[in-house]
Amino acid sequence: MAVKKGSIRHFRWFISNLAVNLIPALKRKIILYNRIIPAAEAGAADMRESTQATNFNAEEREFINYLPRQLPEQLKRKIACIEFHDKTLLGNTGALVDDNNQALISFMRSRPFVNYHDFRPEILNPVNKGEVRYFNMLGSHRGHRHLFHFLIDRMPQLYYALNLFKLAEQPLIVLINEDVPKFQRDLYRFISNDYPNVSFVEVPHNERWKVENLFHVDYYQTIKTTLADPDFLKFLKTTFMRGYGIDNNLSPTDRIYVCREDTKNRRFVNEQEIAAVFEEFGFKKILAGKLSFEEQIRTFNNAQYIAGIHGAGLTNILFSSPGARALEIFSEDHVKDTYFLLSRTLGQDYSYLFGGTQRRHSHFHLPASRLENKLRTTLSSLT
Template sequence: MNQIQAISMTQSGQQATFLYQQAQRHLQQGNSHQARLLFQESIKLQPDFALSYQGLGDIWRSQGKLSPSVRCYLKVLELQPDLISADFFLDLGSELAESNQIDEAIICYNQALKIDQYHTKSYLNLGVMWRKKGELSKAIALYQQALALQPNLHSAYFNLGNVFLEQDRLDEAIVAYLETLMSQPDFESAYLNLGQALIRKNRIEEGLACGIHLITNSLLTEFITDVSDAAISSKFTTYRSSKFIEINLKSSVKLLPPKTSEEKLHSSFNWPVYHNPETFVTSIPSGQAWGDSYSTAVINAEGRFIDELCQGSASTLAISEKLPPATPLEGTTAFLSVRGGNTYYHWMADLLPRLKLLQLAGIQLEWINFFVVNSCHLAYQRESLTLLDIPPHKIIENSKLPHITAPNLVVPSLPGDVGLMSPWTCQFLREAFLDKVATPGLQTPARIYISRRHARYRRILNEEETIARLSPYGFVPIVLESLSFLEQVALFANAKAIIAPHGAGLTNTVFCNPGTQLIEIFSPDMVSVNYWLVSNIMGLDYSYLIGESLDEYKTPTSIPRRYYNHPLYEDIVVNLDSLVHLMHFSGMI
């Protein structure tokens, strides 16, 4: 017998039931005010009518009045427990937490645990609430209870690490963050907080490595129980133990020194010749692969990681027993994902040229059932794959399926050293895209300044002043995010002079004509040779400028300064007199 049937056996119950049913009809018609009044009248007539309390609670909740809604739901739980689930109280608690009603949220999470003592997320969220109230020991106990129920719950490890960091229990924080990354290898905040803990222990180099999402083996062997150098090395093998095709694309590039108006050439450019490394394609029966934003790994049928095909913190993946199981794919699968494959440079320089390696190994792309890439949600990713005739239905995104397995996994090597293009990769990109640029009526400026105003990091802080200074010399500011992929190709193919801060947009210099003039601007602590190498390969006229020290720069800037966890991301302030001097020195003006 349900509650309506039970209550309807008395006259007051019949009247309460009638009012409840009327209230429900008003709700269906969108009249919540009248429905609320009817639910309240129903409760006056029948104080133990749980359904009316539930309806009233729903109305208060829909109006954002969470405290009275909690009182109604608690009454429902008292009168008829089977009407409300643990998940319901979990969701209600989360709403209360978002509105900073901490005590009410705690009540809800506790009620969820009364309904289901194994409700892992309620332990986790309850821990978060007690941490906000400063009750750190209670928070730790609750996180540990969540982990006892679900040992691979990365958010519990992360929150545990945060409490330990707050208490200055640095070794315990480091362990918790490492456990987080063994469960969720691309958890950005875990890398950042791990870096903070290491820097506070004066382990600066390891802390900065975390800032660029790298975990050293020494950290794993020191802080993870039963992990040794031997245990890590036993997890790895070489591609030469598998079936592979070596592709001879080795070449050397003589590097001309860049132009600079500084008295001494920066040490990064004291490099006379670049030799690009060997390349190959390997075929792995019953192979597995892992890909995320920061790490990639290829694994053979025996469960050993192929060293030359791993990037990032692959050792963390190798020792982890907490990764999600592999998703099986049918037929032949080409694994193309690379570390940083969600960024324009690494997509163009490291990922796309792997398709050419497949072809050079005699593998026709139409034979392949699936192509695994980091993601395909960005416009340039979709456009470039379409232009290379890769059908959308064959694309698998690691952002959705990080761990895959296939009966026949084919994996090209990286096309060159990470972050460096080779002559053949430049030629491949030019052949693949330059002749697809439709230029009728397309007007592109000959002199361009590339803005990173909308980037998350490495921005020119005095950009308005920089643009104003460059404008009389014919430079037009360009935000590349506003252009399609082929529009970017056309822009650089037609450019005669380019000024830009170091950033992924300069990947497009591969489409420039020989003799194009380029000035690249760096922060004082981060100088990269990526585009100097491309310029040498393509015959560009390359110069560089080092920005001002941000700590000493006092002039107001047009973009507020941010603080970053690694010099790679540092913003830049341009000395405008030095820039104009370099433009004269290099022959740009």
């Protein structure tokens, strides 16, 4: 039986945890705590809570019935701005710790236990920072380079800090990971232009920073984060498009097929046949990962109809117009609500299509005739 990657990581974590706690010389040099303190107890929290009815219509409920879990009738959202004093940020994992109590500080969406995402058996150089106002954008190091998770899961923290809690009314230094991709650097630069009091500083991977004044926005909601605050999505889209100088007043005309032939997982078994159908209906095939982020925004901004298999490339519907149409394609045994909720928040016309069951690497077959019928039906309303 194959051993899962996660199992190997857990085994390594168990061994390193054991070694650090048993060998005094290691324990003095390596931070690895097993105790957890909730963030609300470790700092002073300004909490905001809101509730709204989801109001799914009959057509949306038809799709929701295919989901492994039903969606609640109400969205409940908690947002807290927490001010910490004398805490330590770890550059290699992004974890926030309380050295005085030898504990990891946990947030609302955190796991209820310590594991390999929080600590690594590495010696980090201690750095003491002065009494400057810092904001924490390191978060969990895992996935911080991922387009979807950064934009949809992490960026709301900074948005709420600037627009809900008004932290930018005074000078604020935002602490970020040192190895961020270009699209993140661009976004941080655009934000600095819009908020003169805000600057960004990288925390080196091999350092741990003891910070006297640190703010962190912690938030949680009862539905996936793609059912987002519309004002946040508008902020994200406007910031990127203004920064790149993209005209947001175009009348979109393109039809694009977001292809995954350059990926290992989640592809059509009959890719050539499916691509030919899309071409027949006037769709341009794109490989989102081969485009710069600016090119992706421009492509989706001018798209009237976006179609593709469930995957991170569909995150870019964020940059399409409210009147755009999105067609998401699933295998029949792997249905997700991620982009259904995002498209709904954006006011777009969402539809879906199911293929066969998953095979190796989550590949599946989609009958070409099924796609032809779907496109013919959905395109008839655009003419």
